[in-house]
Amino acid sequence: MRAISLTILAALIAFQSGSAFAQGRPNSTAMTCAQAAGLVSARGAVVMSTGPMTYDRYVASRAFCTQTEITVPDWVATRDSNACFVGYRCRETTRSFRG
Template sequence: MKKLATALSVLAISAIASTTFASAAQHVDSHDLTGAQVKQLVQEQGSVLLDTGPNVFDRYVANSSYCSLGEKAERAYVPTADSNSEFVGYTCQADSNS
């Protein structure tokens, strides 16, 4: 009985972890949304993976608090449904001063 409980616990943890990682890795195509919609998504989520072209994506953040230590937030522009280059937030880049 103890082995069954352990096996079920491991299975449950695996299911939760895979669901968490899968949802964390969802991409949004910037071309499918207007600039205002992309900006709102980034602000609400804090951090979003945006597809900006075939096999091209990056992480866009609302502000520098979403960047790691040694990174700085740099303004980011992406193509959207209504613009070729819309400011939507920031990307985290290595800080050369660190």
């Protein structure tokens, strides 16, 4: 009986893992502006498709970037807007050294 229970548990875990891998990235063009911005706000950081062959990582704040990165605001196309502010992208800072 214990072996059957463990087999069922293993199958359920494998099914859950497989379905997670099958999910694609959220697509901004399939969402409203409020949905896309809300997703970034709720998760803090999201890799989102912005077109058939394009994607980027959007963050709610600099807390989701590395220490050497800054945030730059970004707008994406959504179902109801051509320029929807969804949050920020992390970008490396550029430092100029003067000698």
